[in-house]
Amino acid sequence: MRVAVTGTPGTGKTTAVERLDTRAGGHAHVVHLNDVIREEGLHDGEDPDRASLYADFEALGEWLDEHAPGDDAVVVESHLAHHFDADRVVVLRCHPETLESRLRERGEPTETARENAEAEALDVILGEAVQRHGADAVYEIDTTDRSPDEVAEEVRAAVAGERAPSAGTVDFTGWL
Numbered sequence: 001m002r003v004a005v006t007g008t009p010g011t012g013k014t015t016a017v018e019r020l021d022t023r024a025g026g027h028a029h030v031v032h033l034n035d036v037i038r039e040e041g042l043h044d045g046e047d048p049d050r051a052s053l054y055a056d057f058e059a060l061g062e063w064l065d066e067h068a069p070g071d072d073a074v075v076v077e078s079h080l081a082h083h084f085d086a087d088r089v090v091v092l093r094c095h096p097e098t099l100e101s102r103l104r105e106r107g108e109p110t111e112t113a114r115e116n117a118e119a120e121a122l123d124v125i126l127g128e129a130v131q132r133h134g135a136d137a138v139y140e141i142d143t144t145d146r147s148p149d150e151v152a153e154e155v156r157a158a159v160a161g162e163r164a165p166s167a168g169t170v171d172f173t174g175w176l
Contacts, residue, residue: 006082008120009079016092019149019151020156042063057083061085086133090138091141092141092143098144121172126140130168
């Protein structure tokens with residue numbers, strides 16, 4: 001089974017899946033898709049304004065099919081993970097104000113942090129995940145006031161099928 005863990009940058013994806021892998025005793029194979037893009041050269045150059053890479057989606061899909069086929073428990077983590085085949089999609093969410101603060105603390109430019117906060121308030125990644133995978137495969141988790149271990153436990157429950165799909169349960173549109 002392949003599970004995508006996705007969300008706007010700053011929602012806690014990397015931290016949650018790193019804790020998930022540890023808590024699962026290493027049974028879940030975790031793929032950090034952004035690392036794969038960089039390390040395997042699966043991109044079409046760099047966006048000079050954002051200092052980020054343009055992902056080659058076709059090459060990434062082929063890489064995932066070869067290296068993370070989903071026969072075992074595979075967790076694919078990235079703000080792009082929902083663009084690929086998955087049995088379940090976990091969308092991590094965070095209040096836009098908190099998200100913007102987290103991104104600025106990590107050194108993101110004010111404009112980038114604001115843009116990501118607005119995307120979070122508008123449910124951009126959630127909408128894309130539901131459109132591609134259907135609401136019955138999407139699990140939404142609000143990370144705003146939760147510890148990394150609490151978030152990892154929620155992700156684990158979604159991966160294990162112990163939690164009902166929950167697309168549309170988090171609403172930050174009032175922030176706009």
